Amino acid sequence: MAGLLVFGVLLAVLLARGVVRASVSWPELLTQTLLGGVLLFLDLQGLRSLADQDRRLARACFGPSAHALLVRRIDELAASRAAVVAAVDAERRRVERDLHDGVQQRLVALAVLLGRARRGGRAPERTDALLAQAHREAQEVLTELREVAWCVHPSALDSLGLREALVGGAERSAVPTHTVYELPEPLPEPVRTAAYFVVSEAVTNAAKHAEADEVLVRVTREGGQVEVTVRDDGLGDADPAGGGLTGLRGRVAALDGRLTVHSPPGGPTTITAELPCASSSPRTPPC
Numbered sequence: 001m002a003g004l005l006v007f008g009v010l011l012a013v014l015l016a017r018g019v020v021r022a023s024v025s026w027p028e029l030l031t032q033t034l035l036g037g038v039l040l041f042l043d044l045q046g047l048r049s050l051a052d053q054d055r056r057l058a059r060a061c062f063g064p065s066a067h068a069l070l071v072r073r074i075d076e077l078a079a080s081r082a083a084v085v086a087a088v089d090a091e092r093r094r095v096e097r098d099l100h101d102g103v104q105q106r107l108v109a110l111a112v113l114l115g116r117a118r119r120g121g122r123a124p125e126r127t128d129a130l131l132a133q134a135h136r137e138a139q140e141v142l143t144e145l146r147e148v149a150w151c152v153h154p155s156a157l158d159s160l161g162l163r164e165a166l167v168g169g170a171e172r173s174a175v176p177t178h179t180v181y182e183l184p185e186p187l188p189e190p191v192r193t194a195a196y197f198v199v200s201e202a203v204t205n206a207a208k209h210a211e212a213d214e215v216l217v218r219v220t221r222e223g224g225q226v227e228v229t230v231r232d233d234g235l236g237d238a239d240p241a242g243g244g245l246t247g248l249r250g251r252v253a254a255l256d257g258r259l260t261v262h263s264p265p266g267g268p269t270t271i272t273a274e275l276p277c278a279s280s281s282p283r284t285p286p287c
Helices: 002-020 026-062 065-121 124-154 156-157 160-170 189-208 243-253
Strands: 177-181 215-222 225-232 258-262 270-275
Touching: 002 189, 002 215, 065 124, 156 160, 156 189, 160 177, 160 215, 189 215, 189 225, 189 243, 189 270, 243 258, 243 270
Parallel strands: 177 215
Antiparallel strands: 215 225, 225 270, 258 270
């Protein structure tokens, strides 16, 4: 094929010289040009077909077989399913712990206060003070219940969308959080939920463990996927194998996504989640 291409180039040069010397008539020139164009097209198509065949042979001889690819995919699905189950169990344990150590203890304290107020009927001033304290305790219990419900699944995520849920989470965060949201269209529920929990967990870790002064959250569209980036200016050295990040990795992997953690000692820490929105996988909904 390459030799034929070189031969065609030589003929084109000879034809051009004939045109310059006026030794070639116009009908002959048109005929030779048409014939040369057809031969050039066939030659290039042949070269392309040979290159494709070489790639197929190389893939068949040196690349993984269809069976190996299928086994690998099955292993990935099994791992992601196990990670999702582990993440759900960890989330349940966290909710149970928050209810037991927080809400339940406050309810016990509220019951004690009300009991003391009932027994203090002969001292109206003391009863009023106990009732006022019980009222404050009830308000704190309601606040903590809302916090627990927000961590499980914020209602704003379904009613108002991801942007408003992230803004609400930033306002409730213990560390100043700036949110940049650059998605023009709404997201499917699985992608929206995964993106929210990536941001929520990363911001919580920055406030609790990284001693960060500021967090930047950025949600953008890159090609056929949503990219969620959370960057804090804390101490860094986050453990990618930690319970929280492992759960996030499993949640993202369940959508055929990828979670990366860059956290050198001294910071900053950058957590990036890539969530596909356009995929042939039935598990990944279109955006």
